[in-house]
Amino acid sequence: LELDPDFAMAHALLSGVYANTGRSTEAPRYAQRAFELRDRVSERERFFISWRYLVDAEQAWDKALDLAVEWTQTYPREAFAFNSLGLASGTLGQHERAATAFRQALALDNKFAPPYGNLAGSLVGLNRFDEVSAALQLARTNGINTNAIQRTSYVLGYLTNDSAAMDSAIATARTLRH
16 A cells, blocks of 8 residues: 555455454445545456445445345355355354355365354354364364364354363464464
């Protein structure tokens, strides 16, 4: 942004970084600016920018869901689009639809980390604890080990009264901070 203050994707990406790292109050202005500059980008980038705007600046999850459906239809091989569809669906309480979308994202790119934790979270919402465990194991098998995975591992341990799993998730999460 220092080199090009009108770089739309940089604004959108920064919005996502802020939103996903606990600094969500800073995200809207970057999402708004990216959205203002969206006529300068490709169609594919426009989907991403519009997603960030609807989610970070407007908090319009119903519109974000509509956008994600269109995005997945336009780009059926885009893992991020399916992850977005899953996020919007899950936020609106449609966990079955969300789980399907997250699974599709993982089928398209098994190294894309976010859908693992998101899938596990939707499966928790559906009370499918064996599937949660399988999703977490799939993440580990594919070399994905994030705080979201450990957080869900902890929640699963709590829900299944498994204190050893809870302790393990906390210990592993502490190693991820460094």
